[in-house]
Amino acid sequence: MAGSGFGTLFRVTTFGESHGAAVGAVIDGCPAGLTLSEADIQRYLDRRRPGQTASASQRREADQCRILSGVWEGRTLGTPIAALVENRDANAADYEALKHVYRPGHADYTYEQKYGIRDYRGGGRSSGRETVGRVIGGAVAAKVLSALGVTVHAWVSQIGALPQGEGDGGISWETEAYLHGLRQEGDSVGGVISCRISGVPAGIGEPVFDKLDAELSKAMMSIGAVKAIAFGAGFSAAEMRGSEYNKNAAHAGGVVGGISDGTALCFQVAVKPTPSIRRRQQALDRELRPVELAIGGRHDVVIAPRAAVVVESMACITLLDLMMRHGVSRMDQLKQQIRY
Numbered sequence: 001m002a003g004s005g006f007g008t009l010f011r012v013t014t015f016g017e018s019h020g021a022a023v024g025a026v027i028d029g030c031p032a033g034l035t036l037s038e039a040d041i042q043r044y045l046d047r048r049r050p051g052q053t054a055s056a057s058q059r060r061e062a063d064q065c066r067i068l069s070g071v072w073e074g075r076t077l078g079t080p081i082a083a084l085v086e087n088r089d090a091n092a093a094d095y096e097a098l099k100h101v102y103r104p105g106h107a108d109y110t111y112e113q114k115y116g117i118r119d120y121r122g123g124g125r126s127s128g129r130e131t132v133g134r135v136i137g138g139a140v141a142a143k144v145l146s147a148l149g150v151t152v153h154a155w156v157s158q159i160g161a162l163p164q165g166e167g168d169g170g171i172s173w174e175t176e177a178y179l180h181g182l183r184q185e186g187d188s189v190g191g192v193i194s195c196r197i198s199g200v201p202a203g204i205g206e207p208v209f210d211k212l213d214a215e216l217s218k219a220m221m222s223i224g225a226v227k228a229i230a231f232g233a234g235f236s237a238a239e240m241r242g243s244e245y246n247k248n249a250a251h252a253g254g255v256v257g258g259i260s261d262g263t264a265l266c267f268q269v270a271v272k273p274t275p276s277i278r279r280r281q282q283a284l285d286r287e288l289r290p291v292e293l294a295i296g297g298r299h300d301v302v303i304a305p306r307a308a309v310v311v312e313s314m315a316c317i318t319l320l321d322l323m324m325r326h327g328v329s330r331m332d333q334l335k336q337q338i339r340y
């Protein structure tokens with residue numbers, strides 16, 4: 001089955017290409033009676049928008065969200081919620097030069113191999129712009145989760161080798177100067193996003209294949225440019241003794257046996273450097289001949305700051321779906337739900 005949807009009971013399907021008419025999401029399984037407005041979604045989208053810091057892509061779009069269905073008089077109907085953002089500031093001419101060239105590090109070659117056809121304008125569906133639909137879904141999931149006492153927070157904890165403090169948009173001046181230098185050189189850098197989820201009761205996660213950490217990993221690895229995820233102690237667990245590891249519950253990151261243990265869930269994701277760089281590099285054309293390439297258009301020097309809200313959104317979608325699934329995993333809960 002084609003892979004544009006995520007989730008079982010709470011399911012988000014994203015649609016749209018970077019330079020098509022619009023990008024957005026269809027959300028199926030949102031409970032009826034939730035207070036929901038375009039402003040609720042807009043607050044999340046504004047955190048994803050480009051052109052907010054010196055280091056961000058200079059593509060300027062208002063990214064105004066429109067809800068098309070599933071909400072009436074400010075409340076959800078229990079029917080599919082469709083919402084979209086029109087693509088207004090997409091300059092396809094920027095990409096004319098890439099018609100016959102595969103960008104190193106981007107999905108141009110692999111998309112063409114898979115589909116035999118490729119929307120080369122901004123990477124089409126492999127563009128970071130696809131994440132608009134994820135953030136729409138995440139904003140709705142976050143609203144439901146907040147009514148259940150769950151809060152999800154993701155922040156940039158590292159840019160290149162520079163550690164960053166917790167907080168939204170909390171990039172230090174030193175880092176801004178470093179990124180400015182990279183922009184001058186036409187280069188890019190990677191980063192780390194940390195995520196903490198509080199208020200999750202013990203018991204969430206569906207062993208054995210849909211474990212909480214397995215589902216969160218799939219959600220995170222499905223975000224473009226994410227290359228790794230680690231829960232709690234992560235890779236450093238490999239160097240520990242059992243006596244050391246067991247001493248601190250935080251080493252597990254809030255999940256044991258694929259099920260939440262009732263403490264905060266903590267994980268980190270590694271984001272690679274932005275593949276599209278202005279600096280001259282070697283590439284291959286469609287005949288696989290080597291060519292020199294300097295990419296124009298507007299690209300972020302570092303993706304992580306804009307991807308933090310995407311991580312948060314995918315975490316919200318995953319958590320809500322698994323919490324809903326947990327509601328039918330025991331006889332007592334099932335009886336409670338069916339006998340109304």
Ligand SMILES: Cc1cc2nc3c(=O)[nH]c(=O)nc-3n(C[C@H](O)[C@H](O)[C@H](O)COP(=O)(O)O)c2cc1C
Pocket residue numbers: 057105106107126127128129131223224225226272274275276298299300303306307310
């Ligand atoms: C929020 C966000 C913004 C992104 N912005 C850009 C960008 O401006 N330029 C670029 O080349 N890649 C950008 N990317 C990364 C590409 O989408 C990604 O590297 C590409 O699809 C290849 O997939 P992979 O890196 O997961 O293998 C962005 C990704 C995200 C999540």
